[in-house]
Amino acid sequence: xxxxxxxxxxxxxxxxxxxxxxxxxxxxxxxxxxxxxxxxxxxxxxxxxxxxxxxxxxxxxxxxxxxxxxxxxxxxxxxxxxxxxxxxxxxxxxxxxxxxxxxxxxxxxxxxxxxxxxxxxxxxxxxxxxxxxxxxxxxxxxxxxxxxxxxxxxxxxxxxxxxxxxxxxxxxxxxxxxxxxxxxxxxxxxxxxxxxxxxxxxxxxxxxxxxxxx
Numbered sequence: 001x002x003x004x005x006x007x008x009x010x011x012x013x014x015x016x017x018x019x020x021x022x023x024x025x026x027x028x029x030x031x032x033x034x035x036x037x038x039x040x041x042x043x044x045x046x047x048x049x050x051x052x053x054x055x056x057x058x059x060x061x062x063x064x065x066x067x068x069x070x071x072x073x074x075x076x077x078x079x080x081x082x083x084x085x086x087x088x089x090x091x092x093x094x095x096x097x098x099x100x101x102x103x104x105x106x107x108x109x110x111x112x113x114x115x116x117x118x119x120x121x122x123x124x125x126x127x128x129x130x131x132x133x134x135x136x137x138x139x140x141x142x143x144x145x146x147x148x149x150x151x152x153x154x155x156x157x158x159x160x161x162x163x164x165x166x167x168x169x170x171x172x173x174x175x176x177x178x179x180x181x182x183x184x185x186x187x188x189x190x191x192x193x194x195x196x197x198x199x200x201x202x203x204x205x206x207x208x209x210x211x212x213x214x
Contacts, residue, residue, distance in 0.1 A: 054104055054105050054106030054108075054110060055102055055103070055104060055105070055151075055194075055199065055201060056102070056103045057100065057101070057188070057201040057202065057203040058100075058101045058103070058203050058204065059098055059099070059100055059101075059186070059188050059206045060099040061098055061207075062098060062099060063096065063098075064206075064207070064208055065209045065210075065211065066094065066096070066209070066210050066211070067210070067211060067212075067213050068178065068179075068180070068181050068212055069094070072091060072094060072178060072179050075089070075090065075091035075177075075179070076129065076131070076177075076179040076180075078091060079091050079133075079179070080131060082135075083131070083133035083135065086136060087135055088172075089133075091177065092163070093163050093164035093172075093175035093176055093177055094163070094164050094178060095164075096163060096164055096208070098161040098162075098186075098206070099158055099159065099160050099161060100158070100159040100160075100161055100203065101156050101157070101158055101159075102114075102151075102156065102158075102159070102192065104152065104153055104154060104155045104156075106153060107153050108153065109151065110150075110151045110155075110194070111148060111149070111150050111151075111194070112148075112149050112192045113145075113146040113147065113193040113194070114146050114147060114149050114157060114159075114192050114193075115145075115146035116143075116144035116146035116169070117143055117144045117145075117146070117168065117169070118146035118198075119190065119192045119193065120168065121159070121161075121166055121188060121189070121190040122174065122189050122190055123161075123164055123166050123175070123176050123188055124176065124186070125176035125178065125186050125187075126184060126187075127178065127182055127183055127185060128180045128182035128184075129177075129178055129179035129180025130176065130177070130178060130184060131176070131177040131178075131179060132174075132175075132176050132177075133174065133175065134167075134174030134175075135173055136173070137167065137171055137173040146193065161188070163175075164176040164177065164186075178208075178210045180210075181210050181211050181212050182209075182210060183207055183209050183210075184207070184209075184210060185206065185207055185208075186206050186207075188202075189201065189202045
């Protein structure tokens with residue numbers, strides 16, 4: 001199995017979810033029989049036949065409007081200075097209420113692996129006062145396995161995004177910040193693992209509105 005080091009992060013519409021929150025998929029049907037009477041490989045062949053493009057990613061904006069906090073507004077210079085030094089900024093990325101959805105848009109069941117070192121999420125923010133950056137973090141060298149997710153046709157795996165901070169193994173080592181009012185677009189990208197191969201995804205950008213407190 002290939003080692004995949006996650007740099008994570010969290011929808012606009014694209015199609016993934018965490019193992020604990022996944023919707024139940026359907027069990028595959030009985031395996032077929034190939035010429036000569038040998039049984040076909042039950043699930044693996046079906047999953048390999050399903051193109052990777054069958055997994056559609058999207059971001060659901062459970063909350064679209066946010067208030068600009070004093071810490072974010074006044075912390076612009078400090079955030080940029082810390083990122084320039086490749087260190088963690090003193091101001092945390094803003095909290096959000098979004099959800100990444102990974103949907104099986106095909107007509108066959110799909111098995112993918114999500115979590116551990118076998119998936120990743122990254123965020124990218126554009127707009128007035130947008131800042132994006134990452135910094136190195138110490139990690140153990142062990143390989144952490146993800147969870148196998150079985151998605152029936154139309155099945156969805158949901159991953160909550162509660163902050164614009166992201167990184168591997170739930171360790172924040174990157175983030176996005178808004179430091180001024182206005183409209184911002186957020187893009188969520190990453191990968192999951194399927195048949196020991198990292199499959200990239202990119203969800204359509206979503207629009208978020210940031211306003212000054214009244």
